[in-house]
Amino acid sequence: FDNISEGIAITNDSGHLTAANPNFADVLRLEPSTLKGKPSITDLLAQTDYARQAKEAGIGNRFSGFVELQNDSGQSLEVRCSRLPDGGGIWLFSDATERRQMDNRLRQIQHIESLGKVAGEVAHDFGNVLSTITANLHLLESDSGKIPRKTLLQRIGGATELGTSLTQRLLAFARKQRLKPEVVELNDLVEGLTDLVGIGLKTGVDLQAELADEDLCVCVDPGQLESAILNLCLNASQAIEGEGQIRITVSREDQDTAMIKVSDTGCGMEEAIAARVLEPFYTARKDGEGTGLGLSMVYGFIKQTGGDIRISSTKGQGTSVCLSLPLCARPAKRISPAAKGTALVVEDVPEELKRAAMLLQDLGYQVTTAACFADAMQALDCRQSFDVLLTDLQLDDGRSGWDIAARCLDEHANTRVVIASGRMPASHPYSDGADPRVTCLEKPLSRELLARVLQNGPASALAAAGA
Ligand SMILES: Nc1ncnc2c1ncn2[C@@H]1O[C@H](COP(=O)(O)OP(=O)(O)OP(=O)(O)O)[C@@H](O)[C@H]1O
Ligand SMILES: [Mg+2]
Incomplete structure (x- = not known):
């Protein structure tokens, strides 16, 4: 009792000291004389450097349990008390200042x-x-x-x-990106995204969206949220070997929160990996392709938006990533697919098709994609007209983007045509610039140039190229 470094005290049923070891006064930084006259624990604590904190934590004569107090000088005190059958108590006070400092240092x-x-x-x-x-x-x-x-x-x-x-x-x-939040309805957003996500997935991977049967409006940067969901779906697709499913679920999590969950039937993760995936540059991908910034970017964006991300994964079974976002009361402007018009994108390289479709969707177009010449012709057969045609020049099977452009221009006088190529010939059917509806651009396409061309016509592309 005498040699224990903690402070130990026994109190009677009214909370007054009946016994205390020699270190008791030391640990509480009190003069030993204060213990004379068998004061109560409440009175004793009121004389210590922890007086305010002890009062706030409700530590008094009848206290039972464990609390750690930290005073204004940064010292820590652990307080434990067990009640005795006669109403008395056994108290243990430990100075935890050094351990706290060690923890903080670590x-x-x-x-x-x-x-x-x-x-x-x-x-x-x-x-x-x-x-x-x-x-x-x-x-x-x-x-x-x-x-x-x-x-x-x-x-x-x-x-x-x-x-x-x-x-x-x-x-x-770093949660420092400039966001442009607006009120968005999540079912609309996810529904509008699934086509585009589908393009980026490996063959054998099936994508399903399960929407909520009520409107769920959140205030968020829609472009960044789309990019976050796309990132989660790409990770899910990469985790699937052969055949598998990805499911995007939109639902209400509780009164104030909406949830978007992306779950997959992929390889899953060990606990040690799952604990680290939000760290920037952490990648476990063996192909050397990962930057390890995908999930950390999603994490930063969601936190900046006032939401949260939770990951649950079982090795060999699959992974679910839940994004929760605070609901907002204002009604969303409906995402109107035809805000700027319709666009057909033709491109036989899947990665480039995805990129071009995203650029146009980002610019506000409702996008139809065609992964080969025949698909493009079929899309033109099915639809009356497109406001914009964006086509690659050298297509599959030796077919050419000129032919698609010619058909569009013949049939629909108002279609604006953009032809993109990594190897644009110096002379071609539109090289004299005589047709103001046609613009030829060098790949890779930039969003700014494309936006300018679609707004102002081919002259802006020439101006930009000359600049
Ligand atoms: N759905 C998932 N199933 C299994 N493992 C996953 C899943 N999502 C992420 N991971 C693991 O988390 C790691 C980090 O993911 P993150 O998206 O941050 O980077 P990355 O995919 O490796 O690289 P990048 O996103 O730049 O292509 C991945 O390398 C992978 O090991
Ligand atoms: Mg990734």
Whole structure:
């Protein structure tokens, strides 16, 4: 009793001390003389540096249980009390200041370690971007002519785009991206997205959307939410080997919260991996393709929006990722698919089809996609007209985008045509610029240029190219 480093006291049924060990006064930082006259625990605590905190925590003569108190000078005290059958109590007071400090220090070290890791990864990725730019600039300067100037410029452009997207994703994780929140109805948003998501999935992967039977309005940046759901679906698709299902569920979680859940029947994750997937640059993908920024970006965006993300996964069975978002009372502006009009996108490279369709959808068009020449013709057969045709030039089977353009222009005088190619010939059916409805653009397409062309016509593309 005398040698125990904690402070121990026994109280009677009215809370007054009947016994205390020598360390009791020490731990409470009280003069030993204060214990004379068998004061009550409430009176004793009122004389300590923890007086206010003890009162707030409700520690008095009748207290039972465990509480940790922290005073204004940063000291910590653990208080335990068990009641005795006669109404008395056994009290144990431990000074936890040193242990607390150790815990905080450990947390700080872990924090610094993860910051160091992120800084290292950022430096590595930007180093790659910069060395691509520098190497190709040198080649341009030496003007040896071995590699065409255009290829070198394209490589520099590609590296710059990669750098920009990396910056945007880091800002998203840091919850510092500039969001443009608006009131959105979640069923509308998810329904409008499923076609587009379908394009990016591996064959054998089946996508289903299960919508809520009530309107669920949230205030969120719709473009970022779409990109978050797309990211989750791509992860789910990558986790599926062969055949499998992805299900997007929209539902009400409780009175104030809506939920979007993306679940898959993929490989699932071990607990140790699941615990780390929100860290920036954490990737367990073996193909070397992952940047590990997908989920951290989703996490940053959802937190910035006032929501939350929860991941549950069972190895070998699948994964569910739930995004919860606070509901808002105002009614959403319906996402009107025909806000800007309809667009047909024709492209035989799946990745590029997805990208072009997203660009146009982002610009407000209701997009129909065609993955080959025959699909494009069928889409034109089925539909009266499209406001915009965006087509690749060199299509499957040696077919050409010129033919699709010609048919559109013949049949629908008001269709605006954009023809995109990585190898645009110097001379072609529209190279004289005589048809104001047609614009030819070099790939990769940029959102800004496409927006300008669709708004102002081909002259803006020339102006931009010359700038
Ligand atoms: N649905 C899922 N099923 C199984 N594992 C998953 C799933 N989603 C994420 N993961 C694991 O979490 C890791 C991190 O995911 P995250 O999206 O952040 O990065 P990534 O997919 O590796 O790279 P990137 O998104 O840049 O392509 C993945 O590498 C994968 O191991
Ligand atoms: Mg990912």
